[in-house]
Amino acid sequence: MSEANTRLQAFLERAPYVRYLGMRAELAGDEMTAILPFADHLVGNPTIPAVHGGVLGAFMEMTALAQLSVIQQWKRAPKTIDLTVEYMRPARAQATFARAEVRRVGRRVANVHVVAWQDARAAPVAALRCHFLLAPEEA
């Protein structure tokens, strides 16, 4: 297992909330895909049924943090400063996937964009933009 994958799996295993969501992630080279299998307890609207919007936001925030764990070892876990979630389609009773793009890593702040989809990446269910406060290992 690569060092990046070791850091990723350690990040995922450390957080009880990640297990609560049932989220996992796979790394192919430097490209990570996060996976949120459908589960009944994640449903927000039972009539559709659709995954709760807050859960989608949480999943994408954890995807962004997972992607930051792939990049490097941090002295302290990056802290979320702010986030914006955009909802495009209901996330139905099936697995949701997400990929994060780290737009910038500065000395103190990282900017990360995440897109989540189900059937097709070109038809996203939601997107996230967020900033994280960083504590680099060498600081």
Add this chain to the structure above:
Amino acid sequence: MNSPSLPSEPFDLERMLASPQSASLGLQFVTAGPAKVALRLPWREELVVDPDTGVIAGGAVTTLLDHVCGLSVGMAQGGASSSTLDLRIDYMRAAAPRADVIGEAHCYRITHNIAFVRGQAYDADPSDPIATAQGVFVLVAGSAA
């Protein structure tokens, strides 16, 4: 005169609260008023992000805020269903370890299609919030009571 398109029963907050995810998080009703709702997210080990600190995950707070903001839209519009279009959250600080979190929201403006909501989350003192939220919701056509 009753219109067949309007449900006769009053807006049922209990029913709106009862989604599988809100039940799973254990969200509890705190208070509600015109266009306003507050809910409690009880702390539990499973929702923690860092086992060393015992601080509840930001993601659980995000869900609390999304949920309470959506309910405030229902309160503003006679039980109208809505879906989140856009939710912005600023995280001022982490919640205290092992602390419950209260989420409150106010739907301050509602138009024919769109509702605008402000909310915040705090653990002990409403004037010292963990997070503030700004949400925009799309009303589901024909769902108002």
